[in-house]
Amino acid sequence: MTNFFKHKMRSKSIGEIIGWVLFGILGIAALAILFAFVVMWLWNWLAPDIFGLPTLTFWQAVGMVLLFKLLFGGFGGSGKSHSSSKRSKSSCDKEPKGEFSKWKHYDQFWKEEGDAAYQRYLQRLDNETNDEVANT
Incomplete structure (x- = not known):
């Protein structure tokens, strides 16, 4: 420039x-x-x-x-130049990185273990609530 x-x-x-x-x-x-x-x-x-x-x-x-x-x-504008906000085409084609890549297993987990795991969680919450009431 x-x-x-x-x-x-x-x-x-x-x-x-x-x-x-x-x-x-x-x-x-x-x-x-x-x-x-x-x-x-x-x-x-x-x-x-x-x-x-x-x-x-x-x-x-x-x-x-x-x-x-x-x-x-x-009055508009984000303070960034227009070119810095553009993404390259190749970045859209890549697999997501980090923890987000594990979300593809969510549906399968929920089908296999989800309901039972949720019931165990609710039972644990009930037990913690009962323990807090008994301690007071």
Whole structure:
């Protein structure tokens, strides 16, 4: 990725680079202001009539956006790059590792020993409960 930026910026002057950075910052700020105005407009259109709530100013709408961002997380994305979340095709074809590989024997165990083992477990619980009652 570093080589990509070096290649793209090779023919650019420092003034051009600063111009693009400032353009990006202004674009982000404009979108944030637009988003706050949309929140304010929707709130002032719906909330007072439906719920009897007061109207909001622009800065109150900005505060509401920030508050909801803090409370509910936000604006999408998990913080991971897209490529790190991809799984290779070969990993899906492999047998599960660790303790999960033993689950394939569960149905057979339950057919052969499950009910008897469960009854022994219940009997053991009854005995433990009776012992605790007798000790108190």
